[in-house]
Amino acid sequence: MTTATAPPPTPPTPPTPSTPSTPAPAPSTPAELAAAHGLTLSGARPTLPRYIAQLWGRRHFVTTYATARMQAQYSSAKLGQVWHLVTPLLNAAVYYFIFGIVMRASHGVPDYLPFLITGVFVWDFIGSSVNAGTRAVHSNLGLVRALHFPRASLPLSTVVQLFQQLLVTMGALVILLLAFGQTPSPSWLLAVPTLFLTAVFAAGCALVMARIGSKSPDVSQLMPFVLRTWMYSSGVMWSIGTLLQTAGLRHWVSMALRINPAAVYIDLMRFALIDSFGAQSLPPHVWPMAIGWALLAGVGGFIYFWKAEEEYGRG
Template identity: 85%
Template sequence: MTVTTAPVTTAPATPASAPTGAPTGARAAELAAAHGLTLSGARPSLPRYVAQLWSRRHFVTAYATARMHATYSTARLGQVWHLVTPLLNAAVYYFVFGIVMHASHGVPDYLPFLITGVFVWDFIGSSVNAGTRAVHGNLGLVRALHFPRASLPLSSVVQLFQQLLVTMGALVLLLLAFGQRPSWSWLLAVPSLLLMAVFCAGCAMVMARIGSKSPDVSQLMPFVLRTWMYSSGVMWSIDSMLATDHLPHWVLLLLETNPAAVYIDLMRFALIDGFQAHSLPHHVWPIAIGWALLAGVGGFVYFWKAEEEYGRG
């Protein structure tokens, strides 16, 4: 008995990635446009990005406040460390530079001079350092939620600015204890702080983009910041250094226009009686405004241009 079988014909397999009837190419783009769909994770326009960030301003503030309270939550002194840390740094610098290295010679009101410089530098250096970890240190949040990534470095700066306001209150009390008298010039501390905050926010966003791609930069930053601090006149007077002739002109110019030194000197001029206008660089306010605009606007645009790349790879 012979059994015959009919030949079996098979239809060509349809790729799983392209099911029958699925729109492709131009048709998919037309459907997306018709229904208001956009590419997930795409970078919005700059005005729209600013609007999105502004709509989340309450999140930025709340996130910064929560992080500030959590910073020393396990320490017995808690938030007191926000004040104790810069004071301990000032004590160490006073011993090393003021007593051992005689940096206090020729500087009137050296202790207020030093404490003001340490408090202001602590905000600048911490803002830049925190920016390097702002995105890379929050990858879980970045990959889980869709929000303007600039919220992360900005919240770090807001957190540090809140801490600075606490330490500034203590600084005023210390200045009064050291014999400084309140005057109208103290009001200049307000625009100085605001310009410095804008500058630090821009620097934090620049470092956040760099740190998101090269996490190892956070290991290098302590050395960079230490060099920057020593060249910013935190512990010594740049004005007395400018009076000497043994440094090249370009070095003196860099010292004089160093943004950290500019903001520190503006705060000293506002709060310290013995710090006179001749100790400030020429055109100091245009320089301070220029640094704030350059870092603030430039840093924001630089960060925004890589918006769709954060959290990938």
């Protein structure tokens, strides 16, 4: 009888020595440290779509801030908010005396008083928007440095405030036009797109000047002289068409006067509201020019301001 023999046990396999892993290098630069701990740059400029979304999210702040500033502007005066209407009317009265009576600019211009008042009201909005935009960021440095919000809210709130004032004066302008014998017509509806294009243009100019004024505050001291020159070349007190027919100006001067954006919007408002201001008084291609100036200033000014978003409040 044969006895089965069990196989000898297999010796255990010695453990394979593990290769030590190389430790990751420790972050050495500020950028690497920030990335390692999930930190982001405070005040960094967002992308343009995100910036627009942030600004839209603060639209209530813009309108509320503008309304509060409008109500506080004449809070210490006895007449209060009436000054929003009285101030442009007094300007129109002064201009009428100097230009309409003394300098006889009213000759050859039918319905000169409606012509003048309309020009003064529109120009006051454009000029005041540009002038206020120059100081919009620099005069609010404390707010800019303390809170994180789209800085475009500041110049845009000034334009909203002035646009609210313009709507008040436009209501008074309608009453004055009726008092001076103007009759309502379908052309009065053209005042709505004209106001919109004017507001977009003024907002773009305010954004451009806000960026310039934030870096060079002395610009605000020069703006009254620049705006006065711009006003005199915009046909606020006199007719550009009558001047071009009688003065014999050089071609480039005539072209500059006709494509002047302030003059374009003023003439469109006069065309909409004044019976005697017909299409022959408008420059050629006036509506494409009005739209073009609004797009150039509005879109270009917004992008120009956004590109320096992270620089406001520094230095």
